[in-house]
Amino acid sequence: MRGGNPGPVIKFSWIPLWKSVDPPDVIKISPCARMECWIDPFSMAPQKALESIGKTLSVQYERWQPRARYKVQLDPTVEEVKKLCSTCRKYAKTERVLFHYNGHGVPKPTASGEIWLFNKSYTQYIPLPISDLDSWLKTPSIYVFDCSAAGMIVNAFTELHDPSGLTRDCILLAACESHETLPQRAEFPADVFTSCLTTPIKMALRWLFELGCYSSGRGMSSPCCIWCLFPILIIV
DSSP states (O other), rough: OOSSSOOOOEEEEEOOOOOOOOTTTTTOOSSSOOOOTOOOOOOOOHHHHHHHHHHHHHHHHHHTTTEEEEEEEEEEEHHHHHHHHHHHHHHHTTTTEEEEEEESSSOOOTTEEEEEEOHHHHSEEEEEHHHHHHHHHHEEEEEEEEEETHHHHHHHHHHHHHHGGOOOOOEEESOTEEEEEEEETSSSSSTTHHHHHHHHHHHHHHHHHHHHTTTTTTTTTSSHHHHHHHHHHHOO
C-alpha cells in the first residue's frame, strides 16, 4: 500500500488506554514500561492521565505538521469512531488523513484484522474490523498502529485489497510483526514506536544511554554509539 507525497493532513488519534485492568492476553514483566508520550499514566488520576497523553501526542505531531488540524478520541465507542472518521474525511476531501492507534490497553488485533475498543462503561472489549475502518476513512490515508501484533492488521489490510488489483493511496506503519509483542523494558517508554516517530532525537538519546554505550566507557566516538542511533533515526 504505497502513497505519494503525503501533503497536508488532518490527523486524529484513537487511544484505548484504560489502565485499571490489563488485557487478558498481556503478560507484563516487572518492572515494565509505563510511559506514554513520556508521561507516566500512574502518576495522576486515570482520566487526567488519559487527557494529558492525548494532548501531548497532538503537540508532538504539530511539531512536524503545524498546519494540520488534530482531533484526539480517548477510549471511543464504535459509533464515535465511525462518526469521527466520516467527519475527518468530509473535511479533508482529497487530502491525507492520519489515523494513529494506540492499543496498549486492549487485546492484540485478531488474525482477521479486528482491533479493539471498549463499550461506554469499560466493561467489555468490542471488535472493530479493519475493513469497516477503511470504508469510513477512505483514501488518501496513513495509519499508525502502535500495538502488539500490529502486523496482523497490515496482513488483513493487504488481503482486503490485493484481490481487487487496485492501487490504494494508503500508507501503513506498524510497530511490530504479527507474532511480536511490544517491548516492555522499564527503561523505555511503552510507546517506543510512537516515540521514534514523533520525538526521534529524544528516543535515540534514551536508547543510546540505556543500552550502555556510555556505561561501557566507549563514549560518543564509538561505532557502537553510531549504530545505536541509526536504527531509530532512520524511521523518521
